[in-house]
Amino acid sequence: xxxxxxxxxxxxxxxxxxxxxxxxxxxxxxxxxxxxxxxxxxxxxxxxxxxxxxxxxxxxxxxxxxxxxxxxxxxxxxxxxxxxxxxxxxxxxxxxxxxxxxxxxxxxxxxxxxxxxxxxxxxxxxxxxxxxxxxxxxxxxxxxxxxxxxxxxxxxxxxxxxxxxxxxxxxxxxxxxxxxxxxxxxxxxxxxxxxxxx
Amino acid sequence: xxxxxxxxxxxxxxxxxxxxxxxxxxxxxxxxxxxxxxxxxxxxxxxxxxxxxxxxxxxxxxxxxxxxxxxxxxxxxxxxxxxxxxxxxxxxxxxxxxxxxxxxxxxxxxxxxxxxxxxxxxxxxxxxxxxxxxxxxxxxxxxxxxxxxxxxxxxxxxxxxxxxxxxxxxxxxxxxxxxxxxxxxxxxxxxxxxxxxxxxxxxxxxxxxxxxxxxxxxxxxxxxxxxxxxxxxxxxxxxxxxxxxxxxxxxxxxxxxxxxxxxxxxxxxxxxxxxxxxxxxxxxxxxxxxxxxxxxxxxxxxxxxxxxxxxxxxxxxxxxxxxxxxxxxxxxxxxxxxxxxxxxxxxxxxxxxxxxxxxxxxxxxxxxxxxxxxxxxxxxxxxxxxxxxxxxxxxxxxxxxxxxxxxxxxxxxxxxxxxxxxxxxxxxxxxxxxxxxxxxxxxxxxxxxxxxxxxxxxxxxxxxxxxxxxxxxxxxxxxxxxxxxxxxxxxxxxxxxxxxxxxxxxxxxxxxxxxxxxxxxxxxxxxxxxxxxxxxxxxxxxxxxxxxxxxxxxxxxxxxxx
Numbered sequence: 001x002x003x004x005x006x007x008x009x010x011x012x013x014x015x016x017x018x019x020x021x022x023x024x025x026x027x028x029x030x031x032x033x034x035x036x037x038x039x040x041x042x043x044x045x046x047x048x049x050x051x052x053x054x055x056x057x058x059x060x061x062x063x064x065x066x067x068x069x070x071x072x073x074x075x076x077x078x079x080x081x082x083x084x085x086x087x088x089x090x091x092x093x094x095x096x097x098x099x100x101x102x103x104x105x106x107x108x109x110x111x112x113x114x115x116x117x118x119x120x121x122x123x124x125x126x127x128x129x130x131x132x133x134x135x136x137x138x139x140x141x142x143x144x145x146x147x148x149x150x151x152x153x154x155x156x157x158x159x160x161x162x163x164x165x166x167x168x169x170x171x172x173x174x175x176x177x178x179x180x181x182x183x184x185x186x187x188x189x190x191x192x193x194x195x196x197x198x
Numbered sequence: 199x200x201x202x203x204x205x206x207x208x209x210x211x212x213x214x215x216x217x218x219x220x221x222x223x224x225x226x227x228x229x230x231x232x233x234x235x236x237x238x239x240x241x242x243x244x245x246x247x248x249x250x251x252x253x254x255x256x257x258x259x260x261x262x263x264x265x266x267x268x269x270x271x272x273x274x275x276x277x278x279x280x281x282x283x284x285x286x287x288x289x290x291x292x293x294x295x296x297x298x299x300x301x302x303x304x305x306x307x308x309x310x311x312x313x314x315x316x317x318x319x320x321x322x323x324x325x326x327x328x329x330x331x332x333x334x335x336x337x338x339x340x341x342x343x344x345x346x347x348x349x350x351x352x353x354x355x356x357x358x359x360x361x362x363x364x365x366x367x368x369x370x371x372x373x374x375x376x377x378x379x380x381x382x383x384x385x386x387x388x389x390x391x392x393x394x395x396x397x398x399x400x401x402x403x404x405x406x407x408x409x410x411x412x413x414x415x416x417x418x419x420x421x422x423x424x425x426x427x428x429x430x431x432x433x434x435x436x437x438x439x440x441x442x443x444x445x446x447x448x449x450x451x452x453x454x455x456x457x458x459x460x461x462x463x464x465x466x467x468x469x470x471x472x473x474x475x476x477x478x479x480x481x482x483x484x485x486x487x488x489x490x491x492x493x494x495x496x497x498x499x500x501x502x503x504x505x506x507x508x509x510x511x512x513x514x515x516x517x518x519x520x521x522x523x524x525x526x527x528x529x530x531x532x533x534x535x536x537x538x539x540x541x542x543x544x545x546x547x548x549x550x551x552x553x554x555x556x557x558x559x560x561x562x563x564x565x566x567x568x569x570x571x572x573x574x575x576x577x578x579x580x581x582x583x584x585x586x587x588x589x590x591x592x593x594x595x596x597x598x599x600x601x602x603x604x605x606x607x608x609x610x611x612x613x614x615x616x617x618x619x620x621x622x623x624x625x626x627x628x629x630x631x632x633x634x635x636x637x638x639x640x641x642x643x644x645x646x647x648x649x650x651x652x653x654x655x656x657x658x659x660x661x662x663x664x665x666x667x668x669x670x671x672x673x674x675x676x677x678x679x680x681x682x683x684x685x686x687x688x689x690x691x692x693x694x695x696x697x698x699x700x701x702x703x704x705x706x707x708x709x710x711x712x713x714x715x716x717x718x719x720x721x722x723x724x725x726x727x728x729x730x731x732x733x734x735x736x737x738x739x740x741x742x743x744x745x746x747x748x749x750x751x752x753x754x755x756x757x758x759x760x
Binding site (some may be wrong): 016020021024027028030031032033035036037038039041042045046049050055123124126127130131133138155 | 199293321322325357383384386387388390391394395396421422423424425426427428429436438441443449450451452455458459462483642
């Protein structure tokens with residue numbers, strides 16, 4: 001591994017091309033969103049072939065998820081304030097906003113758990129509940145990963161000089177990932193919750 | 199363009215890593231044991247991909263030979279039918295996911311793309327290593343699944359069959375494919391960014407080698423389609439292990455949605471397996487025909503066209519799955535349309551050959567063999583792309599014949615051509631031409647003998663994926679079996695040739711084929727950072743016979759003997 005490390009360090013400091021990590025993440029997320037696309041397609045397919053959707057006794061509740069949605073969507077703005085702060089070289093401000101984002105993400109996850117516990121049906125009840133738990137669960141997993149990224153950023157920002165106005169790719173990437181999680185949730189919320197009203 | 203002097207690679211002062219030896223500080227060439235480490239150099243990773251994939255090729259080939267031996271007689275007398283099914287499934291899986299995709303995209307792509315665009319490495323070297331190292335565990339899962347009976351539902355793993363056979367093995371199979379898919383996505387991110395952003399500044403878009411165009415199209419296709427397969431396989435995994443009922447019709451599920459999700463990836467997957475090969479063809483043919491490639495832009499854009507149209511043809515695998523009439527019509531049309539850009543490429547290569555000073559090296563023999571066989575496979579593909587005919591031959595040996603013509607006669611021939619062509623660059627030594635020709639003749643005869651009779655078998659109605667068949671098919675099946683033994687024998691001279699040449703072949707020099715693309719401007723094998731001084735592009739990649747171009751390294755570059 002010594003070889004890999006020394007070379008990787010060397011590559012990471014190549015001055016011959018710009019930092020491409022953000023572009024790479026965007027490409028990856030474009031791909032990742034298509035995995036959710038597959039789930040959405042399956043969901044819509046099942047919705048199309050099932051007469052009553054969602055079936056009786058497996059309806060979704062709307063209040064808690066709506067609050068959750070508001071929390072998650074607003075956290076996207078909060079994390080953007082953090083990004084703006086670091087671009088002004090304000091590490092403290094970044095840490096503050098990112099901490100708030102992390103708390104909001106944790107509250108969202110907690111809300112999901114509460115929702116699971118209060119729904120009254122499980123994953124194996126019928127095809128709708130299969131889709132519901134799988135899609136929200138996979139999204140929850142992504143929220144959790146985003147949370148880890150944000151906590152990682154906060155952990156690293158403890159080191160003085162690690163992030164600055166000119167060096168904040170990690171912060172930017174955590175922010176982009178969080179936006180991605182947010183956008184997926186908006187589509188998911190529309191499909192799983194709002195569509196059931198019609 | 200001003201030449202960039204590259205700073206010497208010295209370890210950082212704060213680098214706490216204990217360096218293994220002197221050669222890791224500034225290696226001029228990798229040692230043999232570097233190929234067994236988590237190395238991040240794209241050349242090492244490319245060779246790791248190629249060698250690993252080749253090992254799996256041998257394993258999958260042995261399975262194929264066992265199946266053909268079984269099919270020499272109508273009864274299931276050699277293999278247990280369940281074992282036959284497991285071999286059939288894993289032969290397909292290994293050949294697609296662990297041989298052609300890793301070697302064509304991962305192997306050649308990783309090795310050549312940075313060299314061709316004038317980069318010192320891929321955009322994300324560590325990610326590249328991660329992408330490769332996801333492959334061996336996947337192979338281990340596939341092989342390990344045999345201890346649990348082996349997955350037996352065909353490489354397509356259609357439910358409900360995949361829900362009722364060998365569930366542990368099926369789960370391992372799913373995890374293996376997800377690993378390979380992840381590897382493919384990570385690799386593709388790397389290719390897209392490398393080709394878009396890491397080109398040497400003096401290279402214009404119309405000077406990018408066609409292999410890079412093909413790899414770019416491949417990578418975009420992989421990015422768009424692979425995650426959908428992952429979604430489908432996750433649903434299947436939950437159905438098998440966690441009691442959901444996505445694909446259980448008696449509980450409100452539906453099996454056709456799996457087919458949609460599966461083919462949305464797996465039809466583009468066949469383009470993933472052939473687009474890099476098209477790229478290899480576009481590199482090999484001009485070099486050995488000593489002519490500029492005919493229709494550079496047409497070939498480049500047709501790669502992109504295949505990438506786009508290839509995303510909208512998947513339902514032609516499902517014409518017999520109860521798809522509605524409008525869908526059959528739409529996907530018949532789109533399937534026929536995708537043959538057009540492919541035809542553009544074929545005509546471009548034939549026109550390149552036309553009037554060229556052709557050197558019949560082993561690489562060129564395989565490239566020309568590919569041309570003929572791929573046209574065969576392509577034409578039978580067009581026939582099957584039309585729904586009415588497909589309803590007749592669906593799931594017969596006609597299908598098997600078709601995709602073996604395009605995958606073996608296309609992809610594998612292309613990989614062989616690529617190996618013969620770039621082996622001097624990778625190892626610094628030439629391969630033996632005589633053995634190469636013996637290899638070509640055996641492979642060509644074997645391929646046609648094995649797969650040509652299958653067309654007739656399919657038209658007569660012999661179903662695929664069965665260990666026992668009606669005695670009326672025995673004579674054609676025995677011809678196929680003889681052909682498969684010839685194919686198996688054909689790999690032996692190749693393997694010996696590779697190993698022998700690698701150890702003691704004739705020294706190749708920097709540019710044995712007098713080629714013009716950038717990878718030939720550096721030493722063979724290339725030094726660790728590819729160039730002492732980045733090359734300057736002064737001519738197109740295929741300007742053969744024009745203006746007497748010669749590919750020489752820029753002044754100031756030091757020759758490094760291998």
